[in-house]
Amino acid sequence: MGGKVRLGGGAAGIVSAGLICLAVASASPAAAQSRSYSWDYNSFGVPGLIDMPSALSRPDGELGLGVSSFADQTRTSLTFQISDRLSASFRYSFLYDLRSRPNPTGKIFPYIFDRSFSLHYRFLDEGRYRPAMAIGINDLLGTGIYGGEYVVATKTVTPQVRVSAGIGWGRLGTVNGFANPLAVISDGFRVRPTDRGPQGGTFEPDQWFRGNAALFGGIEWQATDRLRFVAEYSSDDYARESPTAFQRKSPLNFGVSYRYSDRTTLSARYLYGSEIGLQLTYALNPKQPRFGSGLDPAPPPILRRGAGAGLPEGSNLSRSLAAALAREGLALEGLDRQGQTLRAQIRNERYASEAQATGRAARILARLAPEDVGVFDIRLAANSMPVTSVVLRRSDLEDLEFHPVAPDLSRAAARIVDIRDRLPVVEGRYPVLSYGLEPYVLPSLFDPDAPLRLDLGVALYGRYEPRPGLIFSGRIHQKIAGNLNDTNRPSTSVLPRVRSEAYLYYKEGSTTIPELTAAWYMRPGKDLFARVTFGYLEPMFGGVSAELLWKPQNSRLALGAEVNYVQQRDFNQLFGFRDYKVATGHLSAYYDLGRGYTAQIDVGRYLAGDVGATVSLSREFNNGWKIGAFATKTNVSAAQFGEGSFDKGIRLTIPLDWVSGRPSRTRLSSDIRPVQRDGGARLGVSGRLYDTVREKQATRLDATWGRFWR
């Protein structure tokens, strides 16, 4: 019953800082709530009333975090409004004194930690007389404790009053239930099968919308901008909780919600005629950072030729350019002049947006280049590997700096193409050495003995690049405090224990080397990118990893191949190895579905030697937010895999500059798995090519070209 969050070494340190900033940034003047959105989340984290859902949705892209508690039952939920109509919730719940079955013969568990996943889809919009309607499934992949489905309608009666009514099945069909009306379609709907697979975590579609149904409903009154009153009739009889956990005396619930800020809502309820419940909801929208376009310092103004541009006689152009670019967080790697064209290869070390980095570089070039230079060719590079060439006319920069529609005009005049060849290296650029200290946080989620465990420490990191594209890098972690080493759940896995012995890695040694590698990045051909990494690749494995990526500019599709030969590292995460060795690798296809949705399929051999495929679906925002889900099925059976049946989880990436308002390329990224087992586990090597390359290519630059002028 264990679950872990794995974090890339580099990102781990900032997680806590980011969360603190998020919390600090939580309160703000209230904005008027829109009519067409659901007013709040219910106790399951679904747009709705108190325990019951409503038919409306939250604003597109919103991420809601809720904690709701009553009668020895606490639900923590994370809900993402995937699209205008569809939302998904992941829930982690603590239930005390719960019966194993919804009848008095059930065994009573002192407590249970339950994970569940739900979907809510609004299939009909509200009209003048027509209500909005939605369909939902409350426990798609879990143990079935919260198993219930519904169809619900909501009508806005006055701008302040809404009425909802619906029909529920499963748990939501247990108060004054009646024979399933869907039985007219098929007799199979009459009875709800009770058994789930022993490992949980699988889809059980043969249960959905089966068995007795019941009606539920409620009314919401948005009394003021901040205060909302709710009354509902709940069709959930809580047969597994009453009377062991609490006495359910009535189907009626009453609640009041107070919107403390546009992100934070507090709710109090009187539930089922006997209990008081409380809920805290924090909802943010990746599309709405606190600081608008960011508090980045003003860029250097463009100087026109004949009015201040250029360098004094006798100045060294490359040295002056390098110094001016460095002040903007850009490193000059290569420089070349041919006729009227000045070419500069740039490494962006500061901005989340490559368009912004390009714009700043263009401004510097326009300020300092000799007057007879008329064209700039700015080459964006990743790990000294050229990716994209942006060709701009100097006169466009001078003329468009303050034009009202500058982004459209300047993008139309710019040429953006793939570029393979390095420019002549700027004298004194290589070798490049950088190092530093930073705090790190290593969390572990969902351990049944302690749902959240943490290690805190200091990381020393270093990077040495003796020649372009050859990079030595490493991290040393010194633990300062934490309780990850309290974990004591010996692995029961029947597979090679490639991930399930993480607790042994936590226990052994407080000074560790999670990563120490030599990597080489190169461009073997047009649209092709390659990487070879050798060394201690991640905390649990070392060896060699090679990757090839085909990613043309302006293409929706990218293809990749990765092969690795690795050996399991000693638990102390120093230099030694254990006996287990494996050849692992994948063929990957990446596809941009449009409107920010992306899909990825990886087919290959995983760390435990199992063979299968991973499907990932994500929604990405231009500002770097990424929210997605992944699932892996390999030739390991559910019984061999153990709890959860197959590997799956949620992937969340938060850009630090979104939180702080200050320019930064750091992203906090974590995979949240309900449980980490050994099947379907992938190697965690740094520097994978797809994300590195794509953010510098034309498609992304086009979408964010407005930041060229920021």
Place this chain on the structure above:
Amino acid sequence: MRSVLILAAIGAALAACAPIASRLPGSPPRTGVVVEIDASAPAASRMRVQIPSRGADAPVTLAARNDDVETWIAVDNISISLRRGVLVATRGLGHDLMGAGAENTLAALAGLAEGEYRRQMRYLTGDHRTTYLNAGCSMAAVATEAVGASRVQRHEETCVARDHRFTNVFWTDGTGRIVRSRQWVSPEVGYLVLGMAG
């Protein structure tokens, strides 16, 4: 609380670097349009900017001139750009004006055009996209006012753009030059108050 934090941060940043003379005593956010011209500044290279919504007040210096647009920068790296006195860009405020048209406003100020005209303003969304606010505006010469010994003409430019309504105020001297102004940046920032020196 967030806005308080920003305000405090900006306030602290500005207070830390602004000369004492330019700070408003007690500095309550001003509601009316009040510009105190700093007579001690050297001619035309210094200006004072106030952001009433943030209680901020700082001197800015001329950093660059591109054709008829001047860019002025404060010590904390916030810049404002003016085309012959009309605001066409800000940077570093967060909810910045990325670009704006000025020709119609300048023509109306000079009395060369009458009636309603369009003002296009460009912004960045939190998701790095470009968005525009197109306002319908009209200019009215309201009154002449005394500033020290000289008299200036007060013009009010009233604009409506979707849910936003704002009034920019320009004071011009005898030659038609804008000597001070109150100009709208964005819904979040509100107005800037600009006072030319000299």
